[in-house]
Amino acid sequence: MYRIAHIGDLHLESKKPEDYSLAIGLFTCMQKLKANHIVVAGDISHRGEEEVFLYIKEGALTSGHKISSELSVVIGNHDLPGRHHYQNYFGKTFGTRILREGRIKLIYLDSTKPSSGEIFNHSGELNQEMMFFLEQELKVPPEVFIIVVMHHHLLDVDGDITEEMQKNPLDLPFVGNFGPLENAASVLELLEKHRVALALCGHTHHITSEIYGNQLIISTAGAHGKHIKLYEFDEHNKMESKLLKVCTSCNGLGVDYDEDAESDDEVVACADCEGCGYEEQ
Ligand SMILES: [Zn+2]
Ligand SMILES: [Zn+2]
Secondary structure, three states, rough: EEEEEOOOOOEEEEOOHHHHHHHHHHHHHHHHHHOOEEEEEEOOOOOOOOHHHHHHHHHHHHHOOOOOOOEOOOOOHHHHHHHHHHHHHHHOOEEEEEEEEEEHEEEOOOOOOHOOOOOOOOOOOOOOOHHHHHHHHHHOOOOOOEEEOOOOOOOOOOOOOOOHHHHHHHHOOOOOOOOOOOOOOHHHHHHOOOOOOOOEHHHOOOOEEEEEEOOEEEEEEOOOEEEEEEEOOOOOOOEEEEEOOOOOOOEEEEEEEEOOOOOOEOOOOOOOOOOOOOOOO
């Protein structure tokens, strides 16, 4: 079994240290879920502060908490003021990772528009350089499972705003406020042509999982560390996904993973924080 965990939009700020503990809980939780690889789909910081990138890279992931899962962080519009800090700690803003001895290829892309200059410009695109890079990297043998990751979403968000969301404006999905990636149509066409099966996004603060065309699953991760999406690959590289709700009383440290839950069903958070019930199969 190979596992990829997908989160996004943590929006961490140095003046809110309580959010750091949420991040530790979340990363520890993903470690307990035996995630081989963790994908953070952008907006890990709220204002691109160096402290946040440093904290995630050096604090939560290495010396402090010994999280051994590999990590891929894509850049989001809120990270843009700290673009050079991001590059210092995480390297280039786009690239590839070869996972599971080459059976899975993760292509991560920069969908931000740096020229727009300010963090609350929500529009994104894959520019010419990104499209060329993507097209080149999509040329792989058919048995390789490709995952494409970018911050901006690929489909219009269509969802209901609940009362609970209204209590916390940060939880509001950006329904109707703005559309998806500006050139989403040509990106989707390219992904379809190359039979890509999974695209992981963030930005909308809304949890979605939609099928486009014949097989492309487009998934957005939600925000503020409340959920984890887990993709499990069996020995034949066949994928199943689960949505895990993070326990709010223990910040994820006691997440209860129901192995028998139907794919894509939300697994209820633990009631008693007695630790993660997950056992390797
Ligand atoms: Zn965000
Ligand atoms: Zn965003």
